Amino acid sequence: MAAGDEQLMLAYREGDAGAFDELYRRHKGGLYRFVLRSVRDRAVAEELYQEVWMRAIEARGRYQVQAKFTTWLYTIAHNRLVDHWRKRALRVVSLDEESDPVDPPADPSLQPEKILEGKQSLARFVRVLEALPAAQREAFLLHEEAGMSVAEIAHATGANEEAAKSRLRYALSRLNEAFGDE
Amino acid sequence: MSDDEKVSQKYRELGAPEPPRALDEAILAAATRSARSLHGTARSWTKRWAVPLSIAAVVVLSATVTLRIQHEQSGIEVPAPTEKERAAAPPVVVAEPQLTLKAEEQFKAPTRERRAKTAGRDETRRDETRQAEPKPFAQPMRDQVPAAAPAAPAAVASAPAPSAVLSSRADAARGAASSEAGTMARQVEERIARDAEAAARAPQVGPVQAQAKRAELAAAAKTAAETPERELERIAELRRQGRHDEADKALAEFRKRHPEFRIPEPMLERVERR
Numbered sequence: 001m002a003a004g005d006e007q008l009m010l011a012y013r014e015g016d017a018g019a020f021d022e023l024y025r026r027h028k029g030g031l032y033r034f035v036l037r038s039v040r041d042r043a044v045a046e047e048l049y050q051e052v053w054m055r056a057i058e059a060r061g062r063y064q065v066q067a068k069f070t071t072w073l074y075t076i077a078h079n080r081l082v083d084h085w086r087k088r089a090l091r092v093v094s095l096d097e098e099s100d101p102v103d104p105p106a107d108p109s110l111q112p113e114k115i116l117e118g119k120q121s122l123a124r125f126v127r128v129l130e131a132l133p134a135a136q137r138e139a140f141l142l143h144e145e146a147g148m149s150v151a152e153i154a155h156a157t158g159a160n161e162e163a164a165k166s167r168l169r170y171a172l173s174r175l176n177e178a179f180g181d182e
Numbered sequence: 183m184s185d186d187e188k189v190s191q192k193y194r195e196l197g198a199p200e201p202p203r204a205l206d207e208a209i210l211a212a213a214t215r216s217a218r219s220l221h222g223t224a225r226s227w228t229k230r231w232a233v234p235l236s237i238a239a240v241v242v243l244s245a246t247v248t249l250r251i252q253h254e255q256s257g258i259e260v261p262a263p264t265e266k267e268r269a270a271a272p273p274v275v276v277a278e279p280q281l282t283l284k285a286e287e288q289f290k291a292p293t294r295e296r297r298a299k300t301a302g303r304d305e306t307r308r309d310e311t312r313q314a315e316p317k318p319f320a321q322p323m324r325d326q327v328p329a330a331a332p333a334a335p336a337a338v339a340s341a342p343a344p345s346a347v348l349s350s351r352a353d354a355a356r357g358a359a360s361s362e363a364g365t366m367a368r369q370v371e372e373r374i375a376r377d378a379e380a381a382a383r384a385p386q387v388g389p390v391q392a393q394a395k396r397a398e399l400a401a402a403a404k405t406a407a408e409t410p411e412r413e414l415e416r417i418a419e420l421r422r423q424g425r426h427d428e429a430d431k432a433l434a435e436f437r438k439r440h441p442e443f444r445i446p447e448p449m450l451e452r453v454e455r456r
Contacts, residue, residue: 122196
């Protein structure tokens with residue numbers, strides 16, 4: 001049975017570098033996408049992403065199992081993003097600028113027009129996501145990338161549960177409308 | 183499929199970009215460095231040595247306190263009692279176990295006088311334990327305070343109240359002859375103790391001389407601990423073996439210590455040179 005995130009972090013706190021490697025492997029993708037889709041610039045996203053992990057490394061001596069490791073890690077990320085937004089004007093990342101191309105559908109039988117249609121649908125989805133208020137987008141990304149519940153989103157963002165629930169519900173509703181119009 | 187699930191599926195179609203490999207390596211390297219950092223090393227070192235160091239500290243502290251106590255007890259100085267004080271000293275009797283416990287409690291008192299008193303009673307008990315059953319903690323007490331013995335007679339002489347209590351209880355339990363014998367033995371021990379203290383404090387006395395003196399004192403203490411009857415028996419035995427000089431010397435010493443003791447006629451015939 002694999003060790004939980006919290007046990008791994010405690011082991012890393014005691015000096016087990018291997019435990020951190022496993023934690024990083026588990027959470028690097030989700031955290032990276034969370035940061036990347038929260039800011040406009042990929043370079044900035046990478047810088048912020050690295051800073052979040054460095055803060056987690058520095059804070060390991062103070063780590064206590066008071067909540068899920070995921071909540072702790074994304075709280076650090078949220079705080080770093082808030083700092084970033086305070087320093088710069090509130091900006092949203094354009095997912096069109098991502099260098100990674102969107103993976104085409106796996107089914108080779110799809111016609112080019114279908115692929116184009118799919119890309120257009122995704123582009124519309126991305127535009128809606130970009131247009132969401134930052135707090136709603138953050139709630140949605142935490143829900144999707146970190147698998148957080150409303151309560152955990154509230155904890156990570158410092159909001160009350162009602163506010164977190166409202167933000168997530170509104171974001172889902174808007175995104176659903178985006179491809180529901182197709 | 184619910185609307186929320188559709189949104190999630192659509193979001194997944196956006197792809198799952200991963201951080202660049204160089205970024206991964208940089209973060210993992212930083213994490214490894216941090217794990218091996220001075221803070222981590224110091225913490226583990228502290229944790230590893232905390233228990234052994236604590237044990238060592240306790241051992242050293244205990245040894246220091248023990249040596250200190252022994253040193254303080256060997257340095258106890260009590261003025262030697264005068265002949266008058268010794269004569270006025272109450273008779274020493276056999277202590278009951280409860281009294282021994284009382285003395286044990288008093289032994290724990292921090293003052294020098296209290297220690298001296300207790301040591302004196304302990305010396306007294308040395309006589310008593312030959313007649314009574316051995317007490318489980320009497321021997322360790324003697325072992326713990328060997329140097330405090332010289333101060334005992336004066337302390338006993340200056341503390342008549344506990345001795346009076348002892349005397350009244352012992353009178354009911356023991357005969358007058360035992361009390362008299364105990365008193366005489368104690369007086370001799372007082373003298374021996376004073377000599378021992380003087381020998382211990384005299385800087386000009388060498389180690390060999392001091393050792394001889396201690397042996398002599400120990401022998402005298404043994405003699406003093408005997409009852410007059412036993413001592414006379416020992417003298418009679420010397421006489422029977424033809425060691426008349428030793429017998430004469432022992433008899434003279436006996437009469438010096440027990441001037442009031444009336445030697446029975448049959449015994450007189452056995453101990454005197456005929």
